[in-house]
Amino acid sequence: MTETDSAGTVGALEVTDVTVRFAGLTALDRVSFTVDPGSVHAVIGPNGAGKSTCFNVLSGVYRATSGSVRLGGTEITGLAPDRIAALGVARTFQNLALPPQATVAQSLLLGRHRLTRTGFIAAGLRLPSAARESRQHLERVREIADFVGLADDLDRPAGVLPYGKQKLVELARALCMEPRLLLLDEPVAGMTADERRATAAVVAGVRDSLGISIVLVEHDMGVVMRLADAVTVLDFGRRIAGGPPAQVQSDPAVIQAYLGAPTP
Known part of the structure; x- marks a missing residue:
């Protein structure tokens, strides 16, 4: 990893x-x-x-x-x-900094940003390479969510989770940076x-x-x-x-x- x-x-x-x-x-x-x-x-x-x-x-x-x-x-x-x-180098902060309306999966995908290789045009045109990379990132997000205990929360808005789980979302997002x-x-x-x-x-x-x-x-x-x-x-x-x-x-x-x- x-x-x-x-x-x-x-x-x-x-x-x-x-x-x-x-x-x-x-x-x-x-x-x-x-x-x-x-x-x-x-x-x-x-x-x-x-x-x-x-x-x-x-x-x-x-x-x-x-x-x-x-x-x-x-x-x-x-x-x-x-x-x-x-x-x-990845970091979490004392205070929560999660997008209020984003789902847990969307929040974790933000951590994959630095690892994304597909260009803006390829993504916009939905080229096969972009779709393949998107699937790979989502699969990794699922693996990390399962590792930290958030597998059942991926489709829920992060902002409605209990405080302790929101802190786990931040930790998982940092882990998504590999x-x-x-x-x-x-x-x-x-x-x-x-x-x-x-x-x-x-x-x-x-x-x-x-x-x-x-x-x-x-x-x-x-x-x-x-x-x-x-x-x-x-x-x-x-x-x-x-x-x-x-x-x-x-x-x-x-x-x-x-x-x-x-x-x-």
């Missing part, structure tokens, strides 16, 4: 000394971390720690003031969002306990069954501890800890950042 680099495997995401400044305010300060291929890497921290800024740099929305971001050996620092997406790297921005925020468990299971399946690398920003520490292979902790724009979830959870600097408790 994923694209591969020249070595035949999906390469690591390497974030090196990334700094972002806005009018004198330092939002990220020499942040570095590596996301191993096929792993879930969580980026956590208190509100205002720099998590969203980090995501915006990885997806090309913000341009780093300095530092480097490389995906599978390819420098992506400073590339426009569409160029980064074309390299196989990403190498998936950026999930608070994927279980606002969900019920049952919805959180179901969505966490889907995310684990994306890693385990599809081998896609995932960077996860999430405030639900239970989900982070269950899903993440590694964790990077930010506070006031700086990386204060990193490593396996259990190690990070007990780090005094992390406890201080979240609870305001003094370090020993």
Whole structure:
């Protein structure tokens, strides 16, 4: 499902000394971390720690003031969002951004746009090549909908689905891009306990069954501890800890950042 680099495997995401400044305010300060291929890497921290800024740099929305971001050996620092997406980086957002009247199938087909090879004229004339490609994309949409648990909802307007399913539509739409790297921005925020468990299971399946690398920003520490292979902790724009979830959870600097408790 994923694209591969020249070595035949999906390469690591390497974030090196990334700094972002806005009018004198330092939002990220020499942040570095590596996301191993096929792993879930969580980026956590208190509100205002720099998590969203980090995501915006990885997806090309913000341009780093300095530092480097490389995906599978390819420098992506400073590339426009569409160029980064074309390299196989897909993202979900905290807030729902689904076309209100579109069906689930139509919403997922939007994720296939970058993979469409049929030209405008061929599509307009309904040439056999265009019809064949359209069928292939729709079949892939059905496969991905089934994978995330939306197979029975394809013909329903996405906007009428329960909130948890709407978040799954966004995740499925990102998967329809056939990403190498998936950026999930608070994927279980606002969900019920049952919805959180179901969505966490889907995310684990994306890693385990599809081998896609995932960077996860999430405030639900239970989900982070269950899903993440590694964790990077930010506070006031700086990386204060990193490593396996259990190690990070007990780090005094992390406890201080979240609870305001003094370090020993």
